[in-house]
Amino acid sequence: MYGKLSLQQAPPLSVPARFFLTAPVFGLAAALILLFTGKDLFSSRWTPGMLAVTHCLTLGFFTSVMIGATQQILPVLIGSSISKPRFIATLIHGQWLPGVALLVISFLHFKPIIFIPAIILIAGAVTTYAGVILFSLYKGISANESAPGIRLAMIALFITMVMGILLVLGYAGLIPLWRPALTNLHLSWGLFGWIGLLIMVVAWQVVPMFQITRAYPAWLRRLTIPAVAVLLLLKSVLVWSDANAVINTARVLVDSAIATVLLCFALATLYLQHVTRRKIRDVHRDFWRLAIFNLLLTLCFWISAGITGRPEFALLTGVMFLLGFAMAVVTGMLLKIVAFLIWLHLQAANEGLQARGRPGYIIPKMKRVIADRKSNILLFSLLLAQLMIIGAILYPSDLTTPAAVAWLVFFSLLTMVLARASSPSPSPPQKRGRGKILLQYPCGAAHQGQALKISFCNLPAAISRVTITSRMIALQPAGTPKHEQT
Amino acid sequence: MTTITEYMTGVHRHCDEILAELEVAVSEDDWDKAARLSADFLQAMEHHLTMEETVLFPAFEQKTGMIGGPTMIMREEHRQMRELFQQLQWALDGKASGEFLDTTETLLILMQQHNIKEEGILYPMSDQHLGTDAPQVLARMQKV
Ligand SMILES: [Fe+2]
Numbered sequence: 001m002y003g004k005l006s007l008q009q010a011p012p013l014s015v016p017a018r019f020f021l022t023a024p025v026f027g028l029a030a031a032l033i034l035l036f037t038g039k040d041l042f043s044s045r046w047t048p049g050m051l052a053v054t055h056c057l058t059l060g061f062f063t064s065v066m067i068g069a070t071q072q073i074l075p076v077l078i079g080s081s082i083s084k085p086r087f088i089a090t091l092i093h094g095q096w097l098p099g100v101a102l103l104v105i106s107f108l109h110f111k112p113i114i115f116i117p118a119i120i121l122i123a124g125a126v127t128t129y130a131g132v133i134l135f136s137l138y139k140g141i142s143a144n145e146s147a148p149g150i151r152l153a154m155i156a157l158f159i160t161m162v163m164g165i166l167l168v169l170g171y172a173g174l175i176p177l178w179r180p181a182l183t184n185l186h187l188s189w190g191l192f193g194w195i196g197l198l199i200m201v202v203a204w205q206v207v208p209m210f211q212i213t214r215a216y217p218a219w220l221r222r223l224t225i226p227a228v229a230v231l232l233l234l235k236s237v238l239v240w241s242d243a244n245a246v247i248n249t250a251r252v253l254v255d256s257a258i259a260t261v262l263l264c265f266a267l268a269t270l271y272l273q274h275v276t277r278r279k280i281r282d283v284h285r286d287f288w289r290l291a292i293f294n295l296l297l298t299l300c301f302w303i304s305a306g307i308t309g310r311p312e313f314a315l316l317t318g319v320m321f322l323l324g325f326a327m328a329v330v331t332g333m334l335l336k337i338v339a340f341l342i343w344l345h346l347q348a349a350n351e352g353l354q355a356r357g358r359p360g361y362i363i364p365k366m367k368r369v370i371a372d373r374k375s376n377i378l379l380f381s382l383l384l385a386q387l388m389i390i391g392a393i394l395y396p397s398d399l400t401t402p403a404a405v406a407w408l409v410f411f412s413l414l415t416m417v418l419a420r421a422s423s424p425s426p427s428p429p430q431k432r433g434r435g436k437i438l439l440q441y442p443c444g445a446a447h448q449g450q451a452l453k454i455s456f457c458n459l460p461a462a463i464s465r466v467t468i469t470s471r472m473i474a475l476q477p478a479g480t481p482k483h484e485q486t
Numbered sequence: 487m488t489t490i491t492e493y494m495t496g497v498h499r500h501c502d503e504i505l506a507e508l509e510v511a512v513s514e515d516d517w518d519k520a521a522r523l524s525a526d527f528l529q530a531m532e533h534h535l536t537m538e539e540t541v542l543f544p545a546f547e548q549k550t551g552m553i554g555g556p557t558m559i560m561r562e563e564h565r566q567m568r569e570l571f572q573q574l575q576w577a578l579d580g581k582a583s584g585e586f587l588d589t590t591e592t593l594l595i596l597m598q599q600h601n602i603k604e605e606g607i608l609y610p611m612s613d614q615h616l617g618t619d620a621p622q623v624l625a626r627m628q629k630v
Binding site: 077276 | 506507570587588599602
């Protein structure tokens with residue numbers, strides 16, 4: 001028999017929102033570190049500043065958003081909700097936030113003593129998170145095809161973390177430091193197995209959905225997950241073997257196969273977007289296009305690094321994968337998800353009012369929660385920041401500071417847009433876009449021609465708990481007295 | 487033999503495609519075409535929702551004994567969609583393209599997350615639970 005079947009739309013808004021709202025703050029921190037550590041940062045992969053920046057981004061930004069988003073979409077995909085979602089989210093977030101912050105601080109100041117609490121907190125958060133998700137997948141009703149992919153991504157996250165802990169312990173001088181073999185593995189599992197795989201699995205669902213394209217080819221979806229698993233395992237074995245001609249060839253082959261997996265994904269996405277029937281301009285699609293273009297660029301850098309053996313190409317590969325590919329996907333998705341979630345919760349608040357016999361309202365829809373104009377600015381700002389960071393790696397002495405400033409601007413804008421999304425602009429008729437006059441809603445008994453604006457959080461409060469307060473301001477149609485509290 | 491899942495998934499894709507073309511028409515300010523496609527879209531959607539509400543959901547509830555659970559949430563989401571259909575019509579009447587595309591954007595996401603749950607969970611469960619009755623339920627749905 002089926003277990004508890006739940007088709008609820010969403011966990012409480014505060015569950016993903018806390019992860020989404022704290023993520024860009026880590027982005028800001030990363031940009032600040034880049035600004036203050038300056039051009040020395042790129043001198044080696046091992047500088048303290050470099051380690052601090054990468055972990056600020058991979059853990060503080062990407063993993064935070066991904067933790068929030070999976071808790072949000074998993075119930076939709078597999079039809080079983082996470083029980084006590086608010087408690088679980090608090091448990092994860094409460095350990096994650098200080099854990100990542102401490103880790104970054106200990107990298108910057110090299111204080112072995114802070115590494116220990118950082119490791120304990122991060123391990124606690126990751127174990128709770130991966131455990132809860134794996135348990136829901138196990139209990140899940142539907143054999144949704146994304147389930148194996150999400151499962152592998154969770155395992156990869158866990159393995160990445162274990163290797164990270166070993167590295168940190170080695171770094172702090174408590175155990176031998178297996179560098180560079182373990183570092184390379186930590187990177188492969190984290191970037192390819194966790195971030196890359198989760199993005200691909202999510203893409204199989206959301207690209208066809210949001211952009212009304214055909215499905216990704218079945219063979220691609222069937223082959224990708226076992227391929228990722230096998231390639232990561234092979235890489236893990238090969239990295240410990242002594243270098244000789246055979247092993248070296250095998251390593252190159254494994255890397256080429258990983259690149260091929262990513263290339264197939266990139267080409268399939270481009271093709272689907274090309275033949276889509278949704279031909280209108282959509283900022284979300286443009287973020288995806290930018291991401292795919294960056295993924296192709298990443299592969300070019302990777303190949304160049306392999307051929308020339310120059311360290312800056314290796315650095316560019318990692319940087320473009322994270323700040324080019326993953327950043328564009330995650331930002332685009334974040335804007336869309338947040339806009340929809342806020343609409344959904346305004347809708348629920350509206351229905352709550354109606355249930356208590358109050359008049360219905362027209363609530364602001366997605367493009368009023370986050371205007372296209374804002375998304376466009378973010379897209380442009382991201383593009384600029386990406387170009388600057390490429391420049392900074394090639395010409396560190398001239399371009400590091402401008403690049404840091406560009407990223408600071410991008411993350412500030414992102415923080416602002418997300419924080420302000422919680423108080424959408426009101427609906428009453430106003431001029432917008434190409435000089436068009438917006439629709440005046442007909443005033444009827446059911447719809448009072450009013451917009452509902454819910455001022456439901458400011459940023460500090462939102463970080464701890466996002467709820468809709470009872471203070472709702474109904475904006476009256478033109479001609480009526482200003483506004484009244486309902 | 488077509489299953490409920492296959493048939494209804496096909497209907498979802500059909501509605502998606504009309505919506506995509508409708509958005510193009512509105513963004514090109516082709517309001518005649520928009521009016522025509524809009525009528526097609528609303529009619530196809532309403533037909534689909536009615537099919538579920540009058541035939542599939544009652545059959546599902548009866549077979550599984552799950553009343554007030556999954557089907558209730560699906561009906562709830564249908565109601566949210568219908569609210570947006572209404573606003574879509576207003577935007578069309580007012581030829582307000584910004585408002586119209588805002589409505590379709592929101593509607594699209596609402597529909598898609600709804601469809602995932604139906605295609606991934608509710609329809610396969612219906613096929614499975616209804617068993618040999620499934621073809622007969624499908625035939626009744628097609629007559630709506
Ligand atoms: Fe439905």
